[in-house]
Amino acid sequence: xxxxxxxxxxxxxxxxxxxxxxxxxxxxxxxxRAFKAGWGGVVWKTLGEAGPPIVNTxxxxxxxxxxxxxxxxxxxxxLITDRPLEVNLREIKEVKRDWPDRALVVxxxxxxxxxxxxxxxxxxxxTGADGVELNFGCPHGMSERGMGSAVGQVxxxxxxxxxxxxxxxxMPVIVKLTPNVTNILGPARAAARGxxxxxxxxxxxxxxxxxxxxxxxxxxxxDGKGTHGGYCGPAVKPIAMHMVAEIARDPECRKLAIxxxxxxxxxxxxxxxxxxxxxxxxxxxxxxxxxxRIVEDMVDGLGRWMGExxxxxxxxxxxxxxxxxxxxQFLNLNYQIxxxxxxxxxxxxxxxxIACEDTAHQAIAAKRVNGxxxxxxxxxxxxGCNLCLHVCPxxxxxxxxxxxxxxxxxxxxxxxxxxxxxxxx
Amino acid sequence: MAREAAHRERPDVAGGRLxxxxxxxxxxxxxxxxxxxxxxxxxxxxxxxxxxxxxxxxPTGIDIPGFIKAIATENVDGAALKxxxxxxxxxxxxxxxxxxxxCEGVCVREAQEGRPIQIGALQRYATxxxxxxxxxxxxxxAPRTGKRVAVVGGGPAGLACAHRxxxxxxxxxxFEAKPRLGGLNEYxxxxxxxxxHFARAEVEFILGIGGIQPFTNMALGRDISLAALxxxxxxxxxxxxLAGVNALTCEGEELAGVHDAVQYIARLRQATDFAALPxxxxxxxxxxxxxxxxxxxxxxxxxxxxxxxxxxxxPEAMGATxxxxxxxxxxxxxxxxxxxxxxxxxxxxxxxxxxFEYTRLDAGRLVGTGEVFALAADMVFKAIGxxxxxxxxxxxxxxxxxxxxxxIKVDAERKTSLKRVWAGGDCTGTGEDLTVRxxxxxKRAAHAIDRALRG
Numbered sequence: 001x002x003x004x005x006x007x008x009x010x011x012x013x014x015x016x017x018x019x020x021x022x023x024x025x026x027x028x029x030x031x032x033r034a035f036k037a038g039w040g041g042v043v044w045k046t047l048g049e050a051g052p053p054i055v056n057t058x059x060x061x062x063x064x065x066x067x068x069x070x071x072x073x074x075x076x077x078x079l080i081t082d083r084p085l086e087v088n089l090r091e092i093k094e095v096k097r098d099w100p101d102r103a104l105v106v107x108x109x110x111x112x113x114x115x116x117x118x119x120x121x122x123x124x125x126x127t128g129a130d131g132v133e134l135n136f137g138c139p140h141g142m143s144e145r146g147m148g149s150a151v152g153q154v155x156x157x158x159x160x161x162x163x164x165x166x167x168x169x170x171m172p173v174i175v176k177l178t179p180n181v182t183n184i185l186g187p188a189r190a191a192a193r194g195x196x197x198x199x200x201x202x203x204x205x206x207x208x209x210x211x212x213x214x215x216x217x218x219x220x221x222x223d224g225k226g227t228h229g230g231y232c233g234p235a236v237k238p239i240a241m242h243m244v245a246e247i248a249r250d251p252e253c254r255k256l257a258i259x260x261x262x263x264x265x266x267x268x269x270x271x272x273x274x275x276x277x278x279x280x281x282x283x284x285x286x287x288x289x290x291x292x293r294i295v296e297d298m299v300d301g302l303g304r305w306m307g308e309x310x311x312x313x314x315x316x317x318x319x320x321x322x323x324x325x326x327x328x329q330f331l332n333l334n335y336q337i338x339x340x341x342x343x344x345x346x347x348x349x350x351x352x353x354i355a356c357e358d359t360a361h362q363a364i365a366a367k368r369v370n371g372x373x374x375x376x377x378x379x380x381x382x383x384g385c386n387l388c389l390h391v392c393p394x395x396x397x398x399x400x401x402x403x404x405x406x407x408x409x410x411x412x413x414x415x416x417x418x419x420x421x422x423x424x425x
Numbered sequence: 426m427a428r429e430a431a432h433r434e435r436p437d438v439a440g441g442r443l444x445x446x447x448x449x450x451x452x453x454x455x456x457x458x459x460x461x462x463x464x465x466x467x468x469x470x471x472x473x474x475x476x477x478x479x480x481x482x483x484p485t486g487i488d489i490p491g492f493i494k495a496i497a498t499e500n501v502d503g504a505a506l507k508x509x510x511x512x513x514x515x516x517x518x519x520x521x522x523x524x525x526x527x528c529e530g531v532c533v534r535e536a537q538e539g540r541p542i543q544i545g546a547l548q549r550y551a552t553x554x555x556x557x558x559x560x561x562x563x564x565x566x567a568p569r570t571g572k573r574v575a576v577v578g579g580g581p582a583g584l585a586c587a588h589r590x591x592x593x594x595x596x597x598x599x600f601e602a603k604p605r606l607g608g609l610n611e612y613x614x615x616x617x618x619x620x621x622h623f624a625r626a627e628v629e630f631i632l633g634i635g636g637i638q639p640f641t642n643m644a645l646g647r648d649i650s651l652a653a654l655x656x657x658x659x660x661x662x663x664x665x666x667l668a669g670v671n672a673l674t675c676e677g678e679e680l681a682g683v684h685d686a687v688q689y690i691a692r693l694r695q696a697t698d699f700a701a702l703p704x705x706x707x708x709x710x711x712x713x714x715x716x717x718x719x720x721x722x723x724x725x726x727x728x729x730x731x732x733x734x735x736x737x738x739x740p741e742a743m744g745a746t747x748x749x750x751x752x753x754x755x756x757x758x759x760x761x762x763x764x765x766x767x768x769x770x771x772x773x774x775x776x777x778x779x780x781f782e783y784t785r786l787d788a789g790r791l792v793g794t795g796e797v798f799a800l801a802a803d804m805v806f807k808a809i810g811x812x813x814x815x816x817x818x819x820x821x822x823x824x825x826x827x828x829x830x831x832x833i834k835v836d837a838e839r840k841t842s843l844k845r846v847w848a849g850g851d852c853t854g855t856g857e858d859l860t861v862r863x864x865x866x867x868k869r870a871a872h873a874i875d876r877a878l879r880g
Binding site for chain 2: 068
């Protein structure tokens with residue numbers, strides 16, 4: 001069996017599956033249940049400064065139901081922990097003492113003043129926690145008070161606070177990034193400059209998940225009104241993976257470890273993030289949907305897949321897909337594929353035809369042969385876009401076959417249609 | 426043994442074999458209405474096919490992918506109107522259509538995984554949803570033309586024709602021989618398929634369009650004549666169904682306890698108290714069509730102990746679909762194939778035994794093997810097919826209009842050989858004897874009549 005031990009910025013955990021800083025990690029009761037279920041680590045729900053506790057609204061979550069599939073996207077308007085600081089610190093200390101082999105990282109969010117950060121870092125250090133995660137990501141509520149994403153959206157602040165923290169503590173510092181920026185490399189490079197050991201991303205996306213058409217208000221509704229929330233869950237995974245990969249392939253971020261977050265529900269999701277450079281992954285929505293037991297199959301499935309692929313350790317495949325991520329201009333324009341329909345598998349739904357006919361290249365003919373429906377690819381019209389393959393409900397019925405002559409690759413930088421092309425060598 | 430002997434003394438035919446709770450259970454809805462969540466899950470299974478096979482398989486051409494998409498978006502009234510626009514009997518068809526050989530039989534999900542979309546159940550979900558609202562009739566009538574059309578027969582063909590004529594602005598006068606409108610939905614289909622007087626509610630709904638004047642207990646050839654109708658109306662539509670049943674033509678058919686299945690089902694469907702219906706302890710049903718299934722299952726559900734269906738050929742030749750045969754079997758009906766009745770034996774004038782001869786195919790021809798067996802029977806039901814009674818269409822010993830295979834001959838527009846006379850449903854030979862086909866006939870004829878009246 002493959003070894004799933006993760007070593008993330010010096011923090012060890014028996015597997016790379018951590019629970020993200022969120023309601024599932026708000027108190028010892030939940031975290032102990034998570035560890036019992038097999039989670040490798042947790043990032044404790046964000047602590048704020050000592051003083052009057054945070055107040056939360058009732059009605060806090062909204063969800064997307066897509067064609068009957070519940071919680072395909074999820075949103076929240078909950079703030080950081082609303083429990084007293086000293087209670088959280090006491091519980092963190094106890095849990096770390098009882099579960100020394102698990103990763104226990106503490107998420108923090110305090111005002112943008114050096115003293116505030118120093119004070120809370122000293123408190124956390126005293127608990128024996130493995131590290132801290134700076135919450136520069138929350139897009140709602142706290143950001144209105146100059147914290148969370150209000151910091152994360154300004155690279156100079158990210159760098160400054162990171163530096164304060166690195167100077168104030170011996171603990172590893174992970175910076176949690178907000179995706180609500182135009183280019184993730186801005187804050188990621190700032191974190192690197194500030195000396196961060198790693199980054200975790202993504203935090204949630206600004207969102208209005210649904211509008212209640214009877215009450216004419218965005219959901220979740222708090223006494224007739226709503227506010228934008230933080231969007232997460234399976235629907236955000238592609239956005240998050242792109243941001244993870246951009247950091248993974250950026251030379252200025254080379255030293256940053258990455259903890260991948262966003263729509264991870266299965267071992268396969270985790271493997272994809274890790275192939276794009278993530279050292280650990282963090283999960284929240286899937287646990288909130290199904291409970292902590294989902295980790296069992298994540299651990300089992302990842303281990304089996306690694307075994308099949310002869311990956312002994314996570315490091316054997318971590319970042320392996322990054323080398324194959326490039327810019328569009330470097331893609332081989334001589335590569336040509338066309339769709340091929342396996343008539344023996346076709347169930348005659350016609351979706352490939354109508355998709356191609358209405359919205360693509362009119363490359364799939366709808367015929368009747370002796371009264372029987374028959375859908376046929378017109379090779380010379382097919383541009384190899386894959387649309388038909390994606391709308392076909394039958395696995396492997398439509399495949400793409402290579403039709404170019406296998407000649408040397410030609411990318412846009414060399415293409416004759418490109419007036420800026422490089423001269424041929 | 427003593428009890429058994431006592432049975433042999435007298436035939437055991439009695440009502441009240443079950444408790445009232447059991448009757449209610451046995452004759453309640455056989456397939457309950459889908460709950461909202463279940464309907465959404467099922468609707469979302471639909472691939473929304475292009476050139477959908479289901480749509481093509483529906484004799485009334487309901488836009489099935491379209492109405493299912495509307496259910497999925499919770500535009501359920503919109504879904505119902507799509508259905509009813511193509512088939513005003515969409516509610517009944519959702520319940521009685523043999524979907525397994527029509528839309529669901531060709532569903533691409535059937536091809537893919539052997540689990541078609543439950544189109545019938547979704548259709549019922551949509552139409553019931555609309556019917557549950559008391560919002561008046563959903564279709565408007567075109568400006569009145571002042572033209573009047575006579576419709577003979579108040580079943581699905583006749584009422585579908587009358588409704589479409591009303592939509593198109595004409596007035597329809599419906600003559601029904603029976604005391605109630607609805608045809609086989611009211612008199613012929615098994616109770617549990619159209620429970621809670623659904624057929625009556627549906628007729629009310631259809632008449633709600635206005636412009637349809639029904640007369641019941643008015644039979645063609647008895648109370649009205651085709652000649653008079655042709656004189657008094659701009660057009661005539663004939664949709665009187667099949668009034669006759671085939672005879673067994675074997676010894677003992679006249680014995681007490683030997684019943685015509687169609688008549689018994691009609692009686693059951695009109696019963697206000699199922700306990701009052703006498704039913705035999707041991708039942709033999711002769712035939713292999715849907716009527717045979719319906720009488721077999723319903724007598725079982727009335728409390729008969731042993732019900733045996735006997736059919737002269739194999740299962741694939743039966744008029745009842747595979748699904749219906751299975752339904753009968755899960756209801757405890759025994760189906761015997763390859764045997765034909767030889768004679769019915771009675772004592773004191775009442776049937777006690779049905780004697781059969783095994784059959785086989787000999788060069789494509791059905792022949793008896795000579796080997797016989799007998800089944801004890803307190804009641805025997807004949808369900809060997811219905812026939813069109815041509816008498817009302819004869820005058821001075823001559824057919825008024827052309828027949829084909831004993832039924833009225835019509836063209837693609839459902840026009841008969843007689844001027845200004847159209848026909849549809851089971852009394853014509855346009856296809857399978859199905860409600861959905863009758864509805865399509867009525868609808869098509871209405872449009873043809875409309876064109877003729879405006880011509």
